[in-house]
Amino acid sequence: VALDGEPVDPALAAAWGLVRSAQSEHPGRFVLADTDGTEASEAALAAAVATGEPQLVLRDGNAFALRVGRLALPSEDPAPVWDAEGTVLITGGTGGLGGLLARHLVAEHGVRHLVLASRRGDAVELVAELTAHGADVQVVSCDVSDRDAVAALLDGIPAEHPLMAVIHAAGVLDDGVVDSLTPERLATVFGPKVDGAVHLDELTRDLDLSAFIVFSSSSAVLGGAGQGNYAAANAFLDALAQRRRGEGRPGLSLGWGAWAQGSGMTGTLGEADMQRMARMGMPAMAPEQGLALFDAAVSTGAPVVLPVLLDMAVLRSHAEVPHLLRGL
Ligand SMILES: NC(=O)c1ccc[n+]([C@@H]2O[C@H](COP(=O)([O-])OP(=O)(O)OC[C@H]3O[C@@H](n4cnc5c(N)ncnc54)[C@H](OP(=O)(O)O)[C@@H]3O)[C@@H](O)[C@H]2O)c1
Structure with missing residues (x-):
């Protein structure tokens, strides 16, 4: 999991997908946490896990819980993607x-x-x-x-x-x-x-x-x-x-x-x-x-x-x- 602007690693993402299924199969047994490994984040980890949030991102001691958000449709017509030639x-x-x-x-x-x-x-x-x-x-x-x-x-x-x-x-x-x-x-x-x-x-x-x-x-x-x-x-x-x-x-x-x-x-x-x-x-x-x-x-x-x-x-x-x- 990456915050905006961070690089993404698809192989690590696959591990998250697998564990998310394990979470569905065994509710309350697994927590996913992506931490930057700083001392502040390590120190914040236990309290973040104790909130009951199953998916967390820790950066510089700040804990973020993952949420799905709503997407707004663009107000203007986007650039055309399809054409008859390609x-x-x-x-x-x-x-x-x-x-x-x-x-x-x-x-x-x-x-x-x-x-x-x-x-x-x-x-x-x-x-x-x-x-x-x-x-x-x-x-x-x-x-x-x-x-x-x-x-x-x-x-x-x-x-x-x-x-x-x-x-x-x-x-x-x-x-x-x-x-x-x-x-x-x-x-x-x-x-x-x-x-x-x-x-x-x-x-x-x-x-x-x-x-x-x-x-x-x-x-x-x-x-x-x-x-x-x-x-x-x-x-x-x-x-x-x-x-x-x-x-x-x-x-x-x-x-x-x-x-x-x-x-x-x-x-x-x-x-x-x-x-x-x-x-x-x-x-x-x-x-x-x-x-x-x-x-x-x-x-x-x-x-x-x-x-x-x-x-x-x-x-x-x-x-x-x-x-x-x-x-x-
Ligand atoms: N249907 C849904 O409700 C749903 C929901 C979520 C996501 N999706 C995703 O949408 C995609 C299409 O799903 P679908 O329901 O249309 O499934 P589908 O009818 O089973 O179609 C899958 C297609 O993939 C081809 N395929 C499988 N292995 C292949 C390979 N190694 N190389 C090339 N072609 C291969 C199959 O043809 P051959 O067997 O001839 O290779 C078939 O044409 C999938 O990626 C699926 O994960 C579907």
């Missing part, structure tokens, strides 16, 4: 959200050149639909955890329609409580998310991109019981976007809440799961709500945005509101 690469572009995004960019933002990458590289219906809207779509089989494969993918983008935006939505789940995780189970989830993002980050370094957007999850910040590996990988993505912005490059991490799109990662969730999320005050979002939040998040210019639906009345009715949400 190519948009969507990793995981054949998946549930990748397909929705591809349709949205073509129908609403005039994008005409798309590369959709996934390991299987098949999306016949989606391609037909996008082509009917006037888009030129390449579906490419590429495992983004393989650096050479990502390099070849980028090399294949035609010079007359240079890459203008990366949307990294590739990902897989391997859910299990933190006690059950192994190096292999971390690697399964880190491969597409973390390795894929690092390859894209490094291999597009010299290109003039207008957007570099990674699909993260609200579990990275809010903690996801049974999703420690996934929360860790997504926390890495959040920090990567922050680091890119610190370097003056485009970067946006979207920490999505659950989508109710009937396919993709939430495709196996049933009505009971949807009701459980609604009772927790975080209902799943309809595709049109998610796509509107995508546009809003892009327009804010912030590096890390949590596009989630929060039912404040339900949240307030709970005996205890999560610390991170108490500033809303």
Whole structure:
């Protein structure tokens, strides 16, 4: 965790994501503290922990508690991100959200050149639909955890329609409580998310991109019981976007809440799961709500945005509101 202007370390951020899940699984057992190591901060640590705050930052003896804040939409139109000439690469572009995004960019933002990458590289219906809207779509089989494969993918983008935006939505789940995780189970989830993002980050370094957007999850910040590996990988993505912005490059991490799109990662969730999320005050979002939040998040210019639906009345009715949400 970094305060404004401090450098960000994505590897450390991943550790925070993992421990946030451990906090969700074992409430009251773990406190996360990022300290500058000064004597004053060491001296302030015990009192800060005694406040009951689960996530702390200590600098020069001052303790800060982490809070999620509200983002205001810009009052003026932001600089345009999309155009009809450049190519948009969507990793995981054949998946549930990748397909929705591809349709949205073509129908609403005039994008005409798309590369959709996934390991299987098949999306016949989606391609037909996008082509009917006037888009030129390449579906490419590429495992983004393989650096050479990502390099070849980028090399294949035609010079007359240079890459203008990366949307990294590739990902897989391997859910299990933190006690059950192994190096292999971390690697399964880190491969597409973390390795894929690092390859894209490094291999597009010299290109003039207008957007570099990674699909993260609200579990990275809010903690996801049974999703420690996934929360860790997504926390890495959040920090990567922050680091890119610190370097003056485009970067946006979207920490999505659950989508109710009937396919993709939430495709196996049933009505009971949807009701459980609604009772927790975080209902799943309809595709049109998610796509509107995508546009809003892009327009804010912030590096890390949590596009989630929060039912404040339900949240307030709970005996205890999560610390991170108490500033809303
Ligand atoms: N759905 C939600 O409610 C939700 C909520 C929060 C965050 N997210 C995030 O949004 C993203 C998309 O989720 P989704 O629901 O659309 O999932 P999905 O339908 O399962 O799509 C995932 C996509 O990633 C591809 N993929 C997986 N491993 C890959 C690899 N190594 N290389 C290249 N492509 C790979 C998959 O295709 P192949 O299997 O053919 O490779 C698929 O196209 C994920 O990053 C997820 O963490 C989703």
